[in-house]
Amino acid sequence: MDLFQVVRDRRSIRKYQDRPVEWEKIEQLLDAARLAPSWKNMQCWRFLVLNGGEGRQALLDAFPEDNPGKKAIASAPVVIVVCADPSESGVENGIEYYVADTAIAFEHLCLAAHALGLGSCWMGWYDERAVREGLGIPEGMRVVGITPLGYPDQEPKPRPRKQLSEIAFVGQWGKAAC
Numbered sequence: 079m080d081l082f083q084v085v086r087d088r089r090s091i092r093k094y095q096d097r098p099v100e101w102e103k104i105e106q107l108l109d110a111a112r113l114a115p116s117w118k119n120m121q122c123w124r125f126l127v128l129n130g131g132e133g134r135q136a137l138l139d140a141f142p143e144d145n146p147g148k149k150a151i152a153s154a155p156v157v158i159v160v161c162a163d164p165s166e167s168g169v170e171n172g173i174e175y176y177v178a179d180t181a182i183a184f185e186h187l188c189l190a191a192h193a194l195g196l197g198s199c200w201m202g203w204y205d206e207r208a209v210r211e212g213l214g215i216p217e218g219m220r221v222v223g224i225t226p227l228g229y230p231d232q233e234p235k236p237r238p239r240k241q242l243s244e245i246a247f248v249g250q251w252g253k254a255a256c
Contacts, residue, residue, distance in 0.1 A: 079193045088189060089236070091197025092150040094228035099156045103194050104129070107158075107227075110190035114183035117175035122166035123183040123222075126159040126213060136212025137224070140205045147201045147226070154226030158198075159209065160184045161219045180222040188225065197230035 108125055116122060128134060137157060141148040151157055160180060167176035184200060191198040201224045209221045246255035 081189075084189050084193045088192040089197075089234040090199040091228075091230045091232060091234070092147060092199055092226070093230070093232040094150065094154045094197060094226065095231045096153075097155065097229045099129070099196060099228055101129075103196065104156065104227075106194060107187045107190045107196075111160075111183040111187040114179070114186045116179040116182070117167045117170075120166045120168075120179070122162045122164065122176045123180045124161040124163065124219065125187075126161065126215065128157040128159070128213075129155065133213050137204075137209060140208035140212060141201075142203065142205075145201075145203050147199060147203070150199060150226040151201070151224070154228045156227040158187065158225050158227055159213060159215070159221060160187070160223045160225070161215060162222050163219055165218065176220065177222060180220075184223050184225070191227060195229065196227055197232075198225040198227050200225055 104127060111123065111125065128137065134157070138148060138152055141151060160183070162176040162180040164174065164176040167174070167179055169175065188198045188200065204224065206221045209215065209224070210217070210219065215221065242256040243254040247253050248255045
C-alpha cells in the first residue's frame with residue numbers, strides 16, 4: 079500500500095472482529111515502531127503487548143466508565159501499551175522529548191497496522207498509575223498511550239480536517255502557504 083494512501087485512509091477503529099492477530103503482524107508493527115527517529119537516537123520507547131486475557135482486567139479498571147474506548151479495549155484481540163523511559167530522552171527549550179519520541183513510534187505502529195489491514199486507536203484517557211501498577215510497569219516509566227489492535231469491524235468515515243491555508247505558513251506567520 080502506498081504511504082500516502084495509508085496516511086489518508088487510516089482511521090481510529092473502536093470495533094474489532096473476533097479474530098486473532100497473527101504474531102508475525104504484531105512483530106512487523108513493533109519493528110515499524112522501533113525504526114522511528116528519536117532524540118539523540120536514544121529510543122526511549124517500550125511496548126507491552128497484551129494478546130490474551132492476562133492484564134486485560136487491570137487495564138480495563140484503569141479506564142473511566144464513560145470512556146467510549148473502554149469497549150474497544152475489552153473486545154480487541156490485542157492491546158498494546160506504549161510506554162517511555164524519560165531518562166532515555168532529553169529536555170530542550172522546556173520540551174520533554176520522550177513524549178515526541180514515543181508519539182512518533184506510536185504513529186509508525188498505527189500506520190503499519192493500517193497497511194497490514196489492522197485497526198488501531200490511540201487512547202490516552204486512563205489512570206496512568208493504575209495501568210502501571212496493574213500491569214507491573216516499573217516506576218519511572220510513563221504510559222504515553224494505549225491502542226486496541228485487531229481486524230476492523232467498522233469503516234469510519236473521514237473526519238473533517240482544517241485547510242492547509244489555516245495551518246501552514248510561508249516566510250512569516252500568517253502568510254498562508256496555499
